[in-house]
Amino acid sequence: MKVAIVTESFLPRVNGVTGSVCRVLEYLAAHGHEALVIAPGPAPDSHAGAPVEPVRGIALPFYPTFSVGVPTRRVTAALRNFGPDIVHLASPLVLGASGLAAARRLDVSTVAVFQTDVAGFARRYGLRGTDPPIWWWLRRLHGRADRTLAPSSPVLAELERRGVPRLAYWGRGVDRRRFHPSHRSESLRARLSPDGRAIVGYVGRLAAEKRPEMLTRLVGVPGAQVVVVGDGPEEERLRRRMPDAVFTGFRTGTELSELVASFDVFVHTGADDTFCQAVQEGLASGVPVVAAAAGGPLDLVRPGANGLLYAPDDGGELRAAVHTLVDDVGMRRRMSVQAVESVRGRDWETVCGELMGHYRAVVYGTSERRAKSAA
Numbered sequence: 001m002k003v004a005i006v007t008e009s010f011l012p013r014v015n016g017v018t019g020s021v022c023r024v025l026e027y028l029a030a031h032g033h034e035a036l037v038i039a040p041g042p043a044p045d046s047h048a049g050a051p052v053e054p055v056r057g058i059a060l061p062f063y064p065t066f067s068v069g070v071p072t073r074r075v076t077a078a079l080r081n082f083g084p085d086i087v088h089l090a091s092p093l094v095l096g097a098s099g100l101a102a103a104r105r106l107d108v109s110t111v112a113v114f115q116t117d118v119a120g121f122a123r124r125y126g127l128r129g130t131d132p133p134i135w136w137w138l139r140r141l142h143g144r145a146d147r148t149l150a151p152s153s154p155v156l157a158e159l160e161r162r163g164v165p166r167l168a169y170w171g172r173g174v175d176r177r178r179f180h181p182s183h184r185s186e187s188l189r190a191r192l193s194p195d196g197r198a199i200v201g202y203v204g205r206l207a208a209e210k211r212p213e214m215l216t217r218l219v220g221v222p223g224a225q226v227v228v229v230g231d232g233p234e235e236e237r238l239r240r241r242m243p244d245a246v247f248t249g250f251r252t253g254t255e256l257s258e259l260v261a262s263f264d265v266f267v268h269t270g271a272d273d274t275f276c277q278a279v280q281e282g283l284a285s286g287v288p289v290v291a292a293a294a295g296g297p298l299d300l301v302r303p304g305a306n307g308l309l310y311a312p313d314d315g316g317e318l319r320a321a322v323h324t325l326v327d328d329v330g331m332r333r334r335m336s337v338q339a340v341e342s343v344r345g346r347d348w349e350t351v352c353g354e355l356m357g358h359y360r361a362v363v364y365g366t367s368e369r370r371a372k373s374a375a
Contacts, residue, residue, distance in 0.1 A: 001359060002034045004079055004108075006099030007090035008068050008116075010039035011047065014252075015205075016277050017091045017115050020172060024088070025050050027352035036082045040069040040095060053078045055095065069095030076102040084108055086359050089145065091115040097141050104144065109362045112145035113170065114138075114159060117295070120272030124208045139164055146362045149355075151275035152296040170355055171299075173348030174280045181286035181340060183254075183261035192246055192262065193225040198326045200224045201263035201287075203256070203278050204270065206232030214269040216241045217315035224326045229259055261285040264332055265325045268297060271312040276300065283307075284343045288335035290321045306339040 005024065009017040021037070025048040028035045035050035037043075040057025055069040075098045079087065087103040089096040089112040096112070103110045119134040142148045142164045149170035150156035159167055193199050200221070206212045212234050218226050219242055226245040228238065239247060251259060260266070266282030268291040273279075275296035282289050283300065289307035291297035301307040308324065310317035325332055 001085045001356075001363070002036075002083060003028055003086055003088055003359070004036045004038065004082055004084035004099075005050075005088045005090055006038045006075065006092070006096055008040070008093050008095055009091065010037060010043050010052070012042070012044070016172075016275065019277060020113070020115065021090050022047060023173060023348045024352055024355065027348065027355075031356075036078065036084065038069075038075055038078055038095070038099060057095075068093050069098070071095065071098035075099055076105060079103065079106055079108065086111060086363050088359075089113065092141055092145075093118060093138075100141065100144055110145045110147075111358055111362055112142050112148045114142065114148055114150050114155060114164075115274055117155075117272040117274055121209045124211070124272065135162055138162075147358060149358060152299045154295055154298050155274045168358060170358060171346065171351060172275050172277055172280065173351035174277070174284045174343055174346055176284050176343070176347050178257050179260060179281040179284035180257075181261055181336070183257040183285065185258045185262050188258050189262045192227050195225075197223050197225040198264040198332075199227055199262060200265045200267055200322055200326065201227045201229065201259065202267050202269065203229040203260060203282070204268070206230050206234040206238060208234070209270065209272060211269045211271060212238060214315055214318055215245075215267070217319045218242075218267070218322055219244070221319060221323050221326060224265075224322065227259070227263070229256070257285075260287065263287045265290060265322055266307075267318070267322060268292065269318075271295065273297065280343055280346070283339040286336040286340045288325055288332055288339060290318065290325065292318075300342070302338070302342065306335050306342045 007021050009015055025035055029048040037050050037052040041054030043052045043054045046052055055072050057069050079102050087099055087108050087110045089099055092112050119131045122130045139162055147166050148164055149168055150159055156169055204210045228245055229248045229251055231250045266287040266289045268279050271292045271294040273295045279289050279291055279297050279300050289301050291301050292312040293309040294312045301309055303309050308321040310321050
């Protein structure tokens with residue numbers, strides 16, 4: 001197939017949207033499909049053999065790490081020249097709307113992937129009262145796509161409640177070679193926690209949308225050494241409030257693999273994640289997860305089996321859950337085995353194969369839009 005991906009975020013920006021798009025491109029290349037990427041610049045010339053058509057991008061005022069592309073006629077021209085069988089809209093918002101309109105003009109089928117809780121992030125940045133207009137726009141946009149893919153059952157239910165039609169589930173994969181218990185490093189553990197305390201780790205951006213201030217509730221948990229992996233505007237404030245925590249900064253590659261696998265407990269503080277890849281990577285690394293009972297983690301964390309959940313705004317519950325796992329080595333070991341088992345069959349090869357099934361169903365089936373036009 002020829003697949004055009006119009007994405008609101010791409011390299012060099014690193015986030016969940018970018019990561020998913022990169023894995024899809026690598027899958028398409030490995031299986032002999034042809035791809036084109038249209039993304040906000042600056043961007044690389046290509047990825048996994050797929051050329052990248054950059055357009056001007058601007059950062060959202062309430063979510064500065066997420067840059068959206070400015071609508072332009074270049075989108076229609078690029079799609080016309082490429083001649084795709086399907087247009088994949090990755091977390092569409094602004095550039096995605098332009099891609100959707102272009103695809104409809106060219107009579108090309110579309111799959112929209114809902115991935116970013118824009119309304120939730122806007123609230124985290126203090127923009128009250130923005131839910132109605134944001135959801136009006138998202139409902140209108142996704143309502144014009146041939147199929148919208150939701151990454152988790154809570155998001156699927158929310159989109160149904162909001163009146164978004166033609167929904168289906170599509171989860172996310174995990175690289176089980178990069179994230180695996182075999183990467184656990186005793187020498188690294190000794191550096192992070194010289195006195196042998198249990199390592200309680202967080203991986204993510206240190207910014208309002210991830211609620212890292214919840215980590216301060218872990219100060220003084222007996223037997224715990226908090227390790228924070230990531231950077232962002234909240235880092236200095238957290239350092240002041242958590243003087244005994246280890247801050248590693250932003251890490252990728254082998255360093256990240258070893259860090260995650262070397263945790264004893266993985267903590268996630270976000271409450272607006274539509275999937276939460278970091279949690280899945282922690283599970284794949286054999287680490288019990290403590291996460292907020294909201295959004296994507298509800299599908300990933302099975303309380304008492306591979307981790308524990310806490311009420312999203314209850315710092316006391318977060319602290320108690322972490323204390324429970326730090327204090328019970330046997331429970332952690334049992335959960336570690338179940339954590340690895342819980343992501344079996346969720347590799348990117350399998351998950352991207354499921355995506356191809358959605359592509360084919362839309363392209364070769366009879367979409368509502370095509371049925372109406374034929375009538």
